Amino acid sequence: xxxxxxxxxxxxxxxxxxxxxxxxxxxxxxxxxxxxxxxxxxxxxxxxxxxxxxxxxxxxxxxxxxxxxxxxxxxxxxxxxxxxxxxxxxxxxx
Numbered sequence: 001x002x003x004x005x006x007x008x009x010x011x012x013x014x015x016x017x018x019x020x021x022x023x024x025x026x027x028x029x030x031x032x033x034x035x036x037x038x039x040x041x042x043x044x045x046x047x048x049x050x051x052x053x054x055x056x057x058x059x060x061x062x063x064x065x066x067x068x069x070x071x072x073x074x075x076x077x078x079x080x081x082x083x084x085x086x087x088x089x090x091x092x093x094x
Contacts, residue, residue: 008088014066019052021089022069025059027082038081047072061089 010022028034038060043050052063064072069086076083 007090010066010069010086010088012066017065019063019065021061021091022064023056023059023061023085023087023089024072024076024083025085025087026076027084029055029059030057034081037079038076041075041079041081045072045075047075059085 008020010020014020026034026038029038035055039055042048042053042060042062047068048062048064054061062072073083073086
């Protein structure tokens, strides 16, 4: 079994104040210019707190409100940050 990704569905009707863990797959994040620009955008953005962000080898994970996801996607796209996927991280419910 190769390339398995467990994700939760993102409920676009979720208007709650509960943040969820979302992963943004970013192309070229290994390029210092792209990584630096991404960190700059996230650091200067009021949608998310920098302490809620974890940078990974192929993107970043962030705790974010569901309704803020499209806004963040728009900001990244307007700044030529290539987005290849947006996934709600699978967290088993006990």
